[in-house]
Amino acid sequence: MPALVLLGAQWGDEGKGKATDLLGGSVDYVVRYQGGNNAGHTVVVGDQKYALHLLPSGILSPGCTPVIGNGVVVDPSVLFSELNGxxxxxxDTSKLLISGNAHIITPYNVTVDKVTERFLGKRKIGTTGRGIGPTYADKINRVGIRVQDLYDESILTQKVEAALDVKNQILTKLYNRRAIAVDQVVEELLAYADKLAPYVADTVLVLNQALENDKVVLFEGGQGTLLDIDHGTYPFVTSSNPTAGGACTGAGVGPTKISRVIGILKAYTTRVGSGPFPTELFDEDGEALRRIGGERGVTTGRDRRCGWFDAVIARYATRVNGLTDFFLTKLDVLTGWEQIPVCVAYEIDGKRVEELPYSQSDFHHAKPVYEMLPGWSEDISKAKSFSDLPKNAQDYVKALEEMSGAPISAIGVGPGRDETIEINSFL
Structure with missing residues (x-):
């Protein structure tokens, strides 16, 4: 049963799009299983760059069927803007499938997200303001709108009424905003029904039948491990489960069908939004990583916070996801440093800690313990095999592999589709 999960092993933005695209020509289905248009992938094909926010990266691979699973929240306006682009x-986007059980991001979800984040002030989470969190909250509160609801106006109206009963009270009495009309929301959502219809399917059935027929299915996570609602740096996390287990619930495929779990690691560390970040740099090195790595969020447009590689986080990602392989990206960005610090442990209240602390307070106070590794100055972007890399670059990769707890099976040495060293096949 050739089912693979591919996910971020840090705070997201590790280069999952490049990894998915690398495999896209060899797989039959690529499935987004959680998140919404708060996640972004950049894929470079030849001299063309594609920024994807909601669509699976496999949509760029001819012959591959891209799937938006039931665990994803869908903003129809964003979806069609991306498809049209x-x-x-x-x-060719005609093969896209969308689960009828995926939840819809409504206009009132976006409004609630924005006003709530502003209201929090200094305590804000750093959300993208795109309505993702409130949509997942509606899902859990059982007042969510699903794609299939667009095809029964009576049910849709009842659900919108139920959701707005409470939300309008909050908007008007707490945030001093105008109430949102039920009819207006229903009309706006129904306008997407006919456009969505060709894509809507029972994706759980489709994917399980595909696996039964020996098709290769790749499950693509958005964000990253440390943004997982259960296993991330809560509360500075996303509203879903980007970790490997989320692929099962977010796509309706049992865990016994997953054959490989691939974690994407950047050769250094970045994150977007608020929250603790032990290796974050505020100096010239941090600015250089940001500039050379082009560290600006694909979806948010915000500069990413940059820091050195954190092996503690990598080990944690290996454990919580059951990673079988790593794809190390952006190794080329580190070219030019004489020495490269790598965080091998934390110091918390004077004690050395080598595993991620479960306590939020401890993690906030964690200070990185660095080991210095020799750098390299040679251009590695043309390397086609591991042996083509300078010795110090090889040693850096080997050190990260040993510290992280899973083999590094591929290395990104540039942004292009062909700028990848494949050490072991993922298939």
Whole structure:
């Protein structure tokens, strides 16, 4: 049963799009299983760059069926904006499938997200303001709107009424905002029904039948391990489960069908939004990583916070996801440093800690313990095999592999589709 999960092993933005695209030509289905348009992938094909926010990266691979699973929350306006943009560039998007059980991001979810974050002030989480969190909250509170609800106006109206009963009270009495009309929301959502219809499917059935017929299915997580609602740096996390277990619930495929779990690691560390970040740099090195690595959020447009590689986080990601392999990205960005610090442990209240502390307070106070590794100055972007890398670059990769607890099976040495060293096949 060739089912693979591919996910971020840090705080997201590790280069999952490049990894998914690398495999896209060899797999039959690529599935987004959680998150919404708060996640972004950049994929470079030849001299073309594609920024994807909601669509699975496999949509760029001819012959591959891209799937938006039941665990994803869908903003229809964003979906069709993305589809139209790809169609204009000659990309065939007709094979896309969307789960009828995926939840819809409504206009009131976006409004609630924005006003709540502003209201929190200094205590803000750093959300993208795109309505993702409130949509997942509606899902858990059983007042969510699903894709299939667009095809029964009576049910849709009842659900919108139930959701707005409470939300309008909050908007008007707490945030001094105007109440949102039920009819207006229903009309706006129904306008997408016919456009969505060709894509809507029972994706759970489709994917399980595909696996039964020996098709290769790749499950693509958004964000990253440390943004997982259960296993991340709570409360500075996303509203879903990007970890490997989320693929099962977010796509309706049993855990016994997963054959490989691939974690994407950046050769250094970045994160977007608020929250603790032990190796974060505020000096020239941090600015250099940001500039050379092009560290600006694909979806948010915000500069990413940058820091050195954190092996403690990598070990944690290996454990919580059951990682079988790593894809190390952006190794080329580190070219030019004489020495490269790597965080091998934390110091918390004067004690050395080598595993991620479960206590939020301890993690907030964690100070990185660094080991210095020799750098390299040679251009590695043309390397086609591991032996093509300078010795110090090879040693850096080997050190990260040993510290992280899983083999590094591929290395990104540039942004292009062909700028990848494949050490072991993922298939």
């Amino acid at each position: 790809l169609n204009e560039r000659g990309v």
